[in-house]
Amino acid sequence: MTKFSPYWWEDQPKYSESNGIPVKADVVIVGAGFTGLSAAITLAKSELSVIVFDSEEIGFGASTRNGGMLGSGHKVSPQQADKKYGLDIARKIHKEANASLTFTTNLIKDNNIDCDLQICGRLRTSWVPQDQVSMSENLNKLKAIDHFNSKMIDPNLMSESIKTHLYFGGQYYQDHGSVQPRKFHYGLHQLAIDSGAKVFGNKPVKKVTRLSTDEKDGFIVSISNKTINCKNVLIATNGYTRPTLSKYLSRRILPVPSYIITTDEIGIERVNALIPGGHCIVETRKRYCYYRPTPCGKRIMIGTRAAMHSISAEKALPILQKTLSEIFPELDGVKVSHCWTGFTGFSFSMLPNLGSHNGIYSAMGYCGNGVAMAPYLGHMAALKILEPDKKVTVFEDTSLQSRPYYFGKPWFLPIASVYFKVYDKFDNYRRNKYL
């Protein structure tokens, strides 16, 4: 029987709860995912009093539901970034994307966070021959900007990396890795508490009110039956940002669902035969499939856009099963142990952002690439709070934009689902021409 909850949550220890909500703090953080906890660690280590609230059980958000693929990726090419922001910012974006991977890998290693970290590499597979050409061009541009441990894989040698005939080559990222995200999140939570932060689940923040026009006077944060006075507020709610909390942010972040399944145990030999090397895989096709072996090496986990709008995991299950057997026909009929969904947060610029509106800080917009970037930007948000006059990251330049007629309820995503369904057919047609 398939369970409709994350595979990662099985047999995991409970989060410890902090006691007694203080009436004041230096910083209140809204959202206890990777972003919020990472910011809390840095701030608490700097001797600031920090409270983190999550509206749900701790660990409810995307940080424990994701594919656990740890990489430096973002969705904007150097040419696109150059065109929009200029060469200097384009270069910095690439450098900081790399820095986010180093930061998070070191955060795990330096604090001995037990989260099945594997530097297993990542393969990005070309859906059509043109993808191979454009990835190769991009790679040369990126290598000219910063050291980049990545290489192209010849189409004829793909069978050494993956047992499927679907792709026309790929790009391999040697430094990318994988984690068990629930264990990583648990480790960050523990570190935040040990550093002195207080973290509370089931405490939705209802309202943040500025005490006066002078930011220095601070804020009042309202939860159900209590208010907290604080000097600074950081909103770290990414794909779970709702208009009830912030009309401003919810107009600028799209909650886009992603869906994942995990197979029953199929055995280490079978997984190794399908994915020799045990790396993570992402595709170039718009369907955006990503898959990997689980840390035990006995199962395969695959995620994809089953729909652009929110559908139930039960409804997504057959779509994901079909995708898996298209990639690995021999897995047709294999039982699925878990199927689940969660919200990614997309910015309209397709880049993360560290911003401030009415004196309230926010860090979000990871567009599905947050395992390395969210802890990094949380840390950067903390540095910004510590030194507000200093520019701490290039992601302060990627301002969040809104769109007309979008007020935080993505009414157009069902329409986008239809568009992408048609696009998927076109993608298949495009590819089949080369077979």
Ligand SMILES: Cc1cc2nc3c(=O)[nH]c(=O)nc-3n(C[C@H](O)[C@H](O)[C@H](O)COP(=O)(O)OP(=O)(O)OC[C@H]3O[C@@H](n4cnc5c(N)ncnc54)[C@H](O)[C@@H]3O)c2cc1C
């Ligand atoms: C299915 C899926 C697969 C993914 N796979 C990958 C992957 O393989 N690699 C990768 O790099 N990225 C992946 N991502 C993206 C990554 O998980 C996220 O970018 C990252 O976890 C964001 O962390 P966060 O802390 O900003 O947000 P979250 O972890 O989503 O935390 C936000 C929290 O805010 C809380 N909240 C909302 N409103 C309030 C309120 N009013 N008061 C208090 N709390 C509130 C929510 O309850 C939630 O817990 C995936 C995401 C999903 C959903």
